[in-house]
Amino acid sequence: MAKCDRCGEQESMPYQCxxxxxxxxxxxRLPENHDCPGLENWNDPGGVFDSGFDDSVDQTGRAGSSGLADKVPVDTGPGGFFGYFRGNVAFTLLALMWLTFLLQYLVAPALGFPAYSQQWFDLFTINTHEPLAVWTWVTSVFAHGGFGHIVLNSIVLYFFGPVVEKRIGSAKLVGLFVAAGALAGLAQVGAALLTHPAWYGEPLTGATGSAVLGASGAIAALMGVLTVLNPNLRIYLYFVLPMPLWLATLLFAGYSIFVSSVGGIGAGGVAQLAHLAGLGIGLLYGAKLKREGERAPRQLKFGGGGPGGPGGPGRRRGP
Structure with a gap:
């Protein structure tokens, strides 16, 4: 027996949209009978779908008379190369994380920017030395502090990302992921500068400075969105331990708050405040989606130590 996501009726032979x-x-069972969000993607008589990245695509599936598509025509239909990215942007973000990881630890050192040098930090992290370097607001979301850090974040993104993407669309997922990740990192570094204003503009050393990198803040936002949409969503931590998502989120937030209160916002080399900022953004956005009638699935399996894990959303230097 399964429960209908629309009316809650028990169904012995359920239909999956x-x-x-x-x-x-x-x-x-019909998409129009459960207000399927996917209808917006398939309402395209021309057979060429709006990629979600170009608002100039009109109802016939052709680019309008203005916008980027006039200069660089892109076929996002099912037969085109870019059609693969339709509905798979979560995996594209995952691939970008690993590509950035290779740039951090292979390409950059080969070009004369050793890992954890000042130049390396200024390329890949939001830090107290150059907090207004706008490109780092994006690169820091995809960069990571080590192999274990990126593996744990990848596991959670692999399972949470596609679920959120199905509900809000590819373009909104990218916006949420990048914006939440950047704001989480800025919150961490901003708090560090408020408590240590002398760090501003100073090189990062073992005694001074703070730097943040990693997708943990962004992934915590995805976790927050799903928690609001379906707090009783069953997850399987480490593929074994079942628990409702609201409990996992509460434990995650409680741990970050406790550790921060004891050891500071960067206790254990983990950007705890960035975790909480990302989660808060996700909860707020999830509340907005819930008012608009979005829904979430009833069960999800994932592994890893939760968003961030060891290393959090970034490496923090200094006390």
Missing amino acids: RLCGGTYCSKH
Whole structure:
């Protein structure tokens, strides 16, 4: 027996929607009967879909008379190369994380920027030396502080990312991921500068400075969105331990708050404040989606130590 995501009726032979992945009874099995968010993607008589990245695409599936598509025509239809990225942006973000990881530890050192040098920090992290370097607001989200750090974040993004993408669309997922990650890092570094204003503009050393990198803040935002949409969503921590998502989120937030109160916002080399900032952004955005009628699945399996894990969203230097 399965429960209909729309009306809650128990159904012995449930239907799964091919657009949104939800489970429905016979009455609500059709996409138009459960207000399927995927209908917006498939309402395209021309057969060429709006990629979600170009607002100039009109109802016929052709680019309008203005916008980037006039200069660089892109076929996002099912037969084109870029059609693969339709609905798979979460995996694209995952690939960008690993590409950035290779740039950090292979390409940059080969070009004369050793890992954890000042130049390296200024390229890949939001830090107290150059907090207004705008490019780092993006690069820091995809960069990571080590192999274990990126593996744990990758596991959680692999499972949470596609679920959120199905509900809000590819373009909004990218916006949420990058914006939440950047704001989480800025919150961490901003707090460090408020408590240590002398760090501003000073090179990062073992005694001074703070730097943040990693996707943990962004992933915590995805966790917050799903927590609001379906707090009783069942997850399997380490693929074994079942618990409702609201409990996992509460434990995650409680741990970050406790550690911060004892050892500071960067206790254990983990940017605890960035975790909490990302989670807060996700909870607020999830509340907005809930008011608009978004839904989430009933069960999800994932592994890893939760968003961030050891290393948090970034390496923190200094006390």
